[in-house]
Amino acid sequence: MLRWLIRRVIAAALVVFVVTSLVFVLTHVFTDPAAVSLPLEASEELREARREQLGLKRPLIEQYGEFAFGLVTGDLGESFWQQRPASEIVRERLPATLKLVGGSVVVTVILAVPLGMLAAWRERKFPDHAVLGFSMAFISAPPFWIGYLLIIVFAVQLDWVPTFGSRGWTSIILPSVAVGLASAGRLAQMIRRAIVEELRQPYAVTAQSRGFSRSYTITHHVFRNVASNFVTFTGWEMTRMFTGYTVVIEVVFSWPGVGLMAFNAIEQKDLILLQAGVVVLAGLVVFTNLAIDVLRRTIDPRVELR
Amino acid sequence: MSPPTGKTPAVNPPTVTDPAAPATHSGLDPGADSGEARTLADLRRHLLKSKAGMAGVAITGLFALTAIVGPWIPFIADPAQQSLPDRLKPPVGWGGTWAHPLGTDQLGRDLLARLIDGARISLLVGLAAVGLAALIGTLLGLVAGYFGGWADTVISSVADVQMAFPGVLAGLIFVLAFGPSVWIVIAVIAMSGWMVFTRVTRSLVFTLRTSLFVEASEMSGAGSPRIMRRHLLPNLVSSLITLIVLELAAAILSESAFSFLGFGVQPPQSSWGLMIEQGRDYITHAWWVVTFAGMAIAVAVLGVNLLSLWLQSFNDVAEREQIILDRPGM
Numbered sequence: 001m002l003r004w005l006i007r008r009v010i011a012a013a014l015v016v017f018v019v020t021s022l023v024f025v026l027t028h029v030f031t032d033p034a035a036v037s038l039p040l041e042a043s044e045e046l047r048e049a050r051r052e053q054l055g056l057k058r059p060l061i062e063q064y065g066e067f068a069f070g071l072v073t074g075d076l077g078e079s080f081w082q083q084r085p086a087s088e089i090v091r092e093r094l095p096a097t098l099k100l101v102g103g104s105v106v107v108t109v110i111l112a113v114p115l116g117m118l119a120a121w122r123e124r125k126f127p128d129h130a131v132l133g134f135s136m137a138f139i140s141a142p143p144f145w146i147g148y149l150l151i152i153v154f155a156v157q158l159d160w161v162p163t164f165g166s167r168g169w170t171s172i173i174l175p176s177v178a179v180g181l182a183s184a185g186r187l188a189q190m191i192r193r194a195i196v197e198e199l200r201q202p203y204a205v206t207a208q209s210r211g212f213s214r215s216y217t218i219t220h221h222v223f224r225n226v227a228s229n230f231v232t233f234t235g236w237e238m239t240r241m242f243t244g245y246t247v248v249i250e251v252v253f254s255w256p257g258v259g260l261m262a263f264n265a266i267e268q269k270d271l272i273l274l275q276a277g278v279v280v281l282a283g284l285v286v287f288t289n290l291a292i293d294v295l296r297r298t299i300d301p302r303v304e305l306r
Numbered sequence: 307m308s309p310p311t312g313k314t315p316a317v318n319p320p321t322v323t324d325p326a327a328p329a330t331h332s333g334l335d336p337g338a339d340s341g342e343a344r345t346l347a348d349l350r351r352h353l354l355k356s357k358a359g360m361a362g363v364a365i366t367g368l369f370a371l372t373a374i375v376g377p378w379i380p381f382i383a384d385p386a387q388q389s390l391p392d393r394l395k396p397p398v399g400w401g402g403t404w405a406h407p408l409g410t411d412q413l414g415r416d417l418l419a420r421l422i423d424g425a426r427i428s429l430l431v432g433l434a435a436v437g438l439a440a441l442i443g444t445l446l447g448l449v450a451g452y453f454g455g456w457a458d459t460v461i462s463s464v465a466d467v468q469m470a471f472p473g474v475l476a477g478l479i480f481v482l483a484f485g486p487s488v489w490i491v492i493a494v495i496a497m498s499g500w501m502v503f504t505r506v507t508r509s510l511v512f513t514l515r516t517s518l519f520v521e522a523s524e525m526s527g528a529g530s531p532r533i534m535r536r537h538l539l540p541n542l543v544s545s546l547i548t549l550i551v552l553e554l555a556a557a558i559l560s561e562s563a564f565s566f567l568g569f570g571v572q573p574p575q576s577s578w579g580l581m582i583e584q585g586r587d588y589i590t591h592a593w594w595v596v597t598f599a600g601m602a603i604a605v606a607v608l609g610v611n612l613l614s615l616w617l618q619s620f621n622d623v624a625e626r627e628q629i630i631l632d633r634p635g636m
Contacts, residue, residue, distance in 0.1 A: 018467050026479045136615070140555065140608035142562050145582060145600030152593050244474050248563050252586075263567060266482045274482055278475045 005294065012290045019282045024067050027275050028060065076276035081268040086276035090258060094280065097257030100179070100250070101241045103172045107180025108187055108237055113230070115184070116191025117223075121215055123196055131188055138185035143245055147178035147252040175253045179245045183237040190233045194226040201225075228300035235292035239285045246281075352620050359616030365609025373429040376422045385423040385576060389414035394592040409594045411585060417595065421602050424578045427571055428606065431488060432557040435495035440550055443500035444542070447507025448534050452515055462508070465501035474498055474560070478569075486569040495560045499553050506549055511538055544621055551614040555607050562603045578603045 056063070070076065076086040119131035138146075154160050154174060161170045198204060199214075199222060207217045247259035254260065262277035296303050353359045372379075383406070392414035398407050408417040450461040477494030484490055514520060515538070523533050564570035565579030573580070578599045585595030 015467060022467075022476070023479065026476060026483070136608060136611055137604075140559075140611050141604040142559055142566075142579075142582075142600060142607075144563065144566055145596070145603065148582070148586065148589055148596045148600065152589055152597070156590050156593075244563070247474075247478075248567065251567060262478055266478060266569070269482060271479075271482060274478060278479060281475055 001297070004297075008290060008293055012286050015286050016283055019286070020068070020071055020279055021064075023275055023278055023282075024064055027271055028056075028063060028067075071279070076279065077272040079265075079270055079273040079276075081265065081270040081273060086273050089261065089273060090276050090280050093256060093258045093261045096255060097242075097246055097250070097259060099172060100175055100246060100255055100257055101238060103176030104179035104183065104241055104245070105234065105238060107176045108183040109234060111180065111184035112187035112191060115188040117195065117218060119188065119192040120195035120199070121218055123192075128192070131192070135185035135189045138181040141182070143178050143182050144248045144252045146181055147175065147249055150174045150178055151252075171253075175249050175255055178252070179241055179249050182245075183240065187233050187237055191226075191230060194229045194233075195222055198222045198226050225300075228296045228303055231295050231299060232292055235288055235295075238288050242281050242284045242288065349620065353616070356616050356619070358612045359620075362609055362612030362614075362616050365605060366613050369425060369606045369609055370429060372422055373426040376426055379422060382422060383416035383419045385415060385419040386574075387415060387419075394588060394595075396592075397594050397598075400594070408598050409592075411581070411595050412588055412592075417598055420576050420581060421578070421598060424576050424581065424599070424602065425606070427488075427575060427577045428558050428561060428603070431492055431495075431561045431571075431577075432554050435492045435557045435561070436499065436550055436553045438492065438496035439499035439553065440503050440546065442496065443503025444507045444546060446500070447504040448511055448538060450504065451508040451511025452530065452534060452538065454512075458508070461504065465504050468498075468501045477564075481569045486572060488571055488575075491561055491564045491570040494564070495557050498560075499557070502553065503546070503549060506545060507542060510542055510545060514538055514541055548614065548617045548621055551610060551617055555610040555614060558603070558607050558610065 067077075074087055076090065078084070079086045079089060082089060115131045115134065119128040122128050151174065161173055195218060199208075199217070204217055204222055207221055208214060212220075246257060247263060249255065250257045250259035251263050258277050258280060262274055262281075265271075265274040265277060353363065389410075390413070392406070392410050393412055395403075395406050395410040395414075397409040397417070398404060400409075406416050406418070408421070411417055411420065446461050446465075450458040474494065476497065477490070480490050480494060520533060520537055523537055528536070561570055561577070562579030562582075565577045566583045568580075568583055571577035571580050581599035582596050585592070585599065589596050
């Protein structure tokens, strides 16, 4: 177990290394941070001065060394836009994003687990088709549109919760639901499929042929065996949230997280801050994947150690 | 009916999961002639029995038709015609007139006309992005699966890293570097989708390459490109089409998200995502702009998703039947 864990952590660290290197290549080889941060009509002297100031005149390998060393020590560079360390800004924004993803996971699981189990229990009957309809609808609707519909109905018409921003605990409800519905739609179908497939296993068939009802077989036998799959599926939805939904939903609800920060960084042409945001979100994805593996292994000892 | 899996082919790589699958192609090359006719007739029969499939074909067909003949539909206003006195007119039923059935936007442009106009760009961008991803991904998957060895190691690890590093995030850097444009969006969507095709193609080819018809072809001296083109690719077609339709739904959603953020389609052109971005400031008193634009995205994507759902179930059924039929002879 310990050796496996060490191997997994090393693999995750390797992915982080490759990913951050890719980000460096994207920002330093394909683009010119100095030119991007200045207005188009800026003179060549001004650009030269900015390049000098940012240390872009040095050999690329030296810049890369500094970038990598900065990452290890938690230094993500200095934001042009806010004139302060990017790591400081990210640290202020991170809690909001984590809160949003946490809330969304709660919504997702609360909706998806009962719906998925219901669909599997009544396979090919009306509830199964109804759950499929729910899933298809929410997988197909763009989450930012669901966000605006929720705002129109619950914040504008009914005035139950704040329209945007992070004010009071009620403000987290709408963004979490906007993210959670799409994830729940997918998760419910994955859970249904896992249970239906597990029900074909000899032990489940035997249990039912001995007279246990389908629902009893699901709750007392099948559920435990597919529980580790639930963890994986939920983890996948979390990585999806970190990389796509947070940016869009944080913009819709003016939610002060890393996603909104990345969006603003693009508007302000602040390459360093955007780079910091991308590195942190990619790091969260890698960490989530690692956490899934560890959790799976803890829940279900049969999971192979690879 | 097999459930939808969104963008997670890792759980449900269409038709790949069954280890018995290659057994169906016992000995003979099932490639071109013998299989085709049976499949098409089967396809129609299967479609007529599936309500979801019919709905998917109908919606996707309507979507494609609107995209193609959009500018020539009669009685529809010019989507670019601005009229400030008519700005933010409500739709029919909420105090509007038939001059603008779905109301007007903040510049007084006819909403229905703009929705019809937006269908084309959504479909074009989606098809271009998925086509690019499928081309690159399938090629790499063929190479990785057929040659194995270090080519497989390199391609598979790159795919793994890409899986952990979502292209959307890298896309944000591209947007900042090169400025927002449709081309960037196409490249970004293709970049975040190619590895799906690589993985499926690789695992299919992996099992196919040991089958008798490939070995026979190798022994008769056919070169690798010929084997890939003539013997492997025809066997991948149904899986690849299913995957392309599945990815198309995701690509249309991604395009709308990028355009909504202002990074995709740019103002003189219109796109559903961009319409939501332009209408968002008016949601408190003009709900229709955002509502109808989003509904267009949702319905189009739903149609494509239903089509993909049905294609997946069709492939599963066809394969299951084939396995059962082949077994006694083996």
